[in-house]
Amino acid sequence: MSTPETAAPRTAVVTGASSGIGAATARTLAAAGYHVFCAARRVERIEELAAEIGGTAVVCDVTDAASVAALAERVGPRLDALVNNAGGAFGMRPVAEADTEEWRRMYDINVIGLMQVTRALLPALIASGAGAILNVGSTAGRTAYEGGAGYTAAKHGTKVVTETLRLELFDQPVRVMEIAPGMVRTEEFSLVRFDGDQDRADAVYAGVPEPLVAEDVADAIGWMLTRPAHVNVDELVIRPRAQAAQHKVHRVG
Numbered sequence: 001m002s003t004p005e006t007a008a009p010r011t012a013v014v015t016g017a018s019s020g021i022g023a024a025t026a027r028t029l030a031a032a033g034y035h036v037f038c039a040a041r042r043v044e045r046i047e048e049l050a051a052e053i054g055g056t057a058v059v060c061d062v063t064d065a066a067s068v069a070a071l072a073e074r075v076g077p078r079l080d081a082l083v084n085n086a087g088g089a090f091g092m093r094p095v096a097e098a099d100t101e102e103w104r105r106m107y108d109i110n111v112i113g114l115m116q117v118t119r120a121l122l123p124a125l126i127a128s129g130a131g132a133i134l135n136v137g138s139t140a141g142r143t144a145y146e147g148g149a150g151y152t153a154a155k156h157g158t159k160v161v162t163e164t165l166r167l168e169l170f171d172q173p174v175r176v177m178e179i180a181p182g183m184v185r186t187e188e189f190s191l192v193r194f195d196g197d198q199d200r201a202d203a204v205y206a207g208v209p210e211p212l213v214a215e216d217v218a219d220a221i222g223w224m225l226t227r228p229a230h231v232n233v234d235e236l237v238i239r240p241r242a243q244a245a246q247h248k249v250h251r252v253g
Ligand code: 8X3
Pocket: 137, 138, 139, 140, 148, 181, 182, 183, 184
């Protein structure tokens, strides 16, 4: 039997690791003893992060099949945890003015990308004997809000893919979980959504006493993944105290 000293470290893949919740999760998992494969498109960011946490940087665009195949090749035959974090929102137009390309990109990254990475890494997760898949969904996958349909539809997709996978893997040694964060102030989420418009991005969080930060979500992800292998936290909704519901946000000033 292997001793803790000789046992290989647990391994985790985090997609979208170049910033925000993904980068914070990579740090949390490294601190919990995982060797983390930091996967994202932006090479400099993930190389810096991997160097900081003793992990491995893997350039990966989850929407590109060849890129995902290369990630699986790099990870190898055994993997303990996969955090499907890569995702995002583009635009906030009402349905009547929807931009078809924005909707396609949102479905591509939040649903198809997640599927491609999961499909490619599933054999390695099963081979670990106690694998875990944790999908980063959203409260946008629980409710509707004006202007959000392209994103809420995609994040409802994330939720339902998670539920389906849990059914399909019921007799396999792999947990399937989802975390659904509400308002999280990160460097990029709203800035990307509003195409670099800092004022619109800032307005999302204006006056909110304490929106969540990436580390709050990473902390919860770390907790979910480090439960015993038979404990499947199906879904965890996490919001700042100031956000009682999508439309019920306490703002001051
Ligand atoms: C982010 C939550 O409220 O911007 O996934 O849709 S929200």
